[in-house]
Amino acid sequence: MIDIRYFSDNLKILYNDTSVLFEKISIEIVDNFEDDSFGDTSEVMGSQSINNNEVIIKIHENWNNEYVISHELLHAYFIGQNYPDHIYHGKFNESIRTLMIARQSIYNTVLHKLIIREQQRREINIDEELNQQIQNILLTNVAEIKKDSMVNPGLVLKLFDLLVLYDFRKEEFEKFLIETCPREYKFAKRLANICLQNEYDNPFKTRQIIVKVFKKFDLILKELGLPVLHLNKWIEIGFVPRKYQLNSSLENTFFIEETIISDMTAYRLISKVDDQLSYVVAKTHYKLDEMRKMLLEDFYKIFNIKYTLS
Known part of the structure; x- marks a missing residue:
């Protein structure tokens, strides 16, 4: 377990603001993530889940820092503020793995625009980790990407996340992405524009953006001649009534x-x-x-x- 006494003052405030929304919050360090719904678990820095109004946050031992901890806390914080969650009702098996990865990735990316802004607003120290993340992007194995003759939908979603999460520093890596994986970048940009060209700062507007990205991703899959996931039919996104x-x-x-x-x-x-x-x-x-x-x-x-x- 992580001892919150060693958090910075700003992170303690975020922790306390999130704690009042739930019965309990636990933060633990792990050496791996075994849940294959993440897809490639080697790149997972942290995760959070909410069960019976209790938040469980797991932080990879290599990413035990305030950037990742605050990021996962904010995912829970927005749920606690009645932002829509994403739920799949059904049995988990290999046949729906692509659906699960897509719904998780899209939902998280839409929230990432809110999360990075909230980290900045709360003046949480994220610069060092952002620098490392951008360096990791620039060290991507170009040969591995270019040898694939087909557009990789998983890579499209990964680039979508990068374009939204690090939009305010895109001049440092966007040219590299365009040159490295132009096909995937083109489709990722379509998804990112939905987030970046629209302001959403409440549950109602956030739900609208999630639904729009779900539909756009299905259209991209159709354009690529791949099976459509029908995210709008399988993933529950809570309604926000008037x-x-x-x-x-x-x-x-x-x-x-x-x-x-x-x-x-x-x-x-x-x-x-x-x-x-x-x-x-x-x-x-x-x-x-x-x-x-x-x-x-x-x-x-x-x-x-x-x-x-x-």
């Missing part, structure tokens, strides 16, 4: 369908505005017609769902 919608029936806001997920009968609620899966709830004694007529505010109470208004 006040008037609370007193409106679910059928006015969502398409509602009954389905079987992991041997459980459930209802899927898909937003009529953007066709994004918003909620999956276990079927109770409420029949489908009763669900459709249920008021949104009652739905939140009955199924114990936290929400924030746009």
